[in-house]
Amino acid sequence: MLSEFLKSKRKAFNFTQEDLANKAGVGLRVVREMEQGKATLRMDKVNQVLALFGSELGVVTKQKGDE
Amino acid sequence: MLSEFLKSKRKAFNFTQEDLANKAGVGLRVVREMEQGKATLRMDKVNQVLALFGSELGVVTKQKGDE
DNA sequence: TAGGAATATACCTTAAAGGGTATAAATGAA
């Protein structure tokens, strides 16, 4: 899941949400809402954050029980 | 890539963009912009469309030369 | 326990995503 991925990666690098937001060039709000699993985020903003970890949004087979 | 995935899937099922939009419950515009590779789409709208093909947005390792 | 840092909520504002509609351009079959 996106939020879990981000939280674990962020912790692994010992970044604060603010660090991430700054590094990614997005508002603190986006990082927060990503970690809280908000569904209506814009892809470009999410991708800016994921890029910090060499990742991005892509099409994957739907998992059952993920939400 | 998201746009390629959608175009090929849509063709494979012989759907029009309008079909997809209706089935997914999104505006025709979203389907068009998805196929045209717009980067600022909302994740929830994209997921509504992808769900028709048992897929969804997920975190993947960044590909080089994808854009 | 404090006290400070990190995280969460809440509010205001702006830019733009998305719906709808109309029209234009492209595609494809008879």
Next chain:
DNA sequence: TTCATTTATACCCTTTAAGGTATATTCCTA
């Protein structure tokens, strides 16, 4: 070539994502 279907552009309008800021809350650690 038609002519209908599909796809692309353009416009208006409403909603809301996202930035910024302020405040509240949680979570440490000394």
